[in-house]
């Protein structure tokens with residue numbers, strides 16, 4: 001529920017508005033997920049809340065911790081038995097939650113494990129926000145950063161994603177800073193433009209992965225509908241309206257999109273956009289793609305820098321625990337079948 005919905009419900013129960021704030025404080029700040037534990041509320045109020053509200057977190061099925069970098073992958077079960085993945089990543093001094101927006105994904109990007117298992121359904125607002133709360137509960141860590149980079153395409157579940165963002169940034173709820181949230185999209189131009197008008201101003205990341213439509217068609221089937229040019233045009237609108245630098249994600253695949261000419265072409269495509277390029281070594285999920293050598297990846301980055309495009313080679317995390325998008329769930333599904 002949004003802040004306004006909780007306040008409305010509490011007032012309808014005949015209680016003062018500040019009871020809503022107390023309730024939300026228990027859930028979002030003190031991580032108490034049972035009404036019984038909310039000790040500054042009277043027995044009667046707790047009983048009333050128990051009767052009118054449902055308070056439930058995704059159920060932890062499996063947890064894997066990387067020996068290399070402590071990256072932790074959670075497999076959660078939803079009420080209807082479906083499973084989703086969430087990841088906790090550690091950077092210097094802070095923890096980031098990577099959350100899912102759909103069960104499976106309909107986009108079927110060729111390198112991505114999530115698409116291989118097909119699409120089941122959109123997540124509810126509660127299931128999206130619930131992942132952040134569940135990760136905190138299961139790791140006893142404070143989460144100050146959230147990336148919508150788990151399973152699914154956020155902009156195909158647009159309304160629930162936007163509502164979940166309003167809950168995460170609300171000062172009386174999770175209170176995550178807008179600059180500490182990133183929404184990653186495959187690139188759906190009309191949704192990017194709409195998102196620019198939500199007044200949220202979170203960071204936007206676009207999964208470009210190629211600088212020519214010919215190559216992007218191979219990786220991202222949706223590219224046949226929305227070309228690179230249309231996506232970058234929409235990204236420019238987002239960048240100008242929100243005054244935020246847009247992140248461009250680019251998976252590096254050996255001898256496919258890692259040539260010098262790809263880097264130069266990418267730099268040309270991003271000339272008019274205030275962008276930051278995140279280069280990600282592909283995590284092989286089906287044996288088809290391999291990551292380039294370290295030398296080659298550095299060279300790609302250098303070409304971007306020489307052409308005036310800011311870029312970073314992202315550190316691979318959790319390589320020993322199948323932490324790439326959808327891998328753990330896929331393994332779990334295969335084990336069952």
Ligand code: SAH
Pocket residue numbers: 111112113148149150151152153154184185186187205206207249251280281282283284285324325
């Ligand atoms: N649908 C959204 C968000 C989910 S994917 C999107 O497309 O952005 C989150 C990021 O993980 C995307 O950039 C995606 O391309 C990347 N990703 C998926 N599978 C990967 C793999 N095998 N190796 C490296 N990155 C991968």
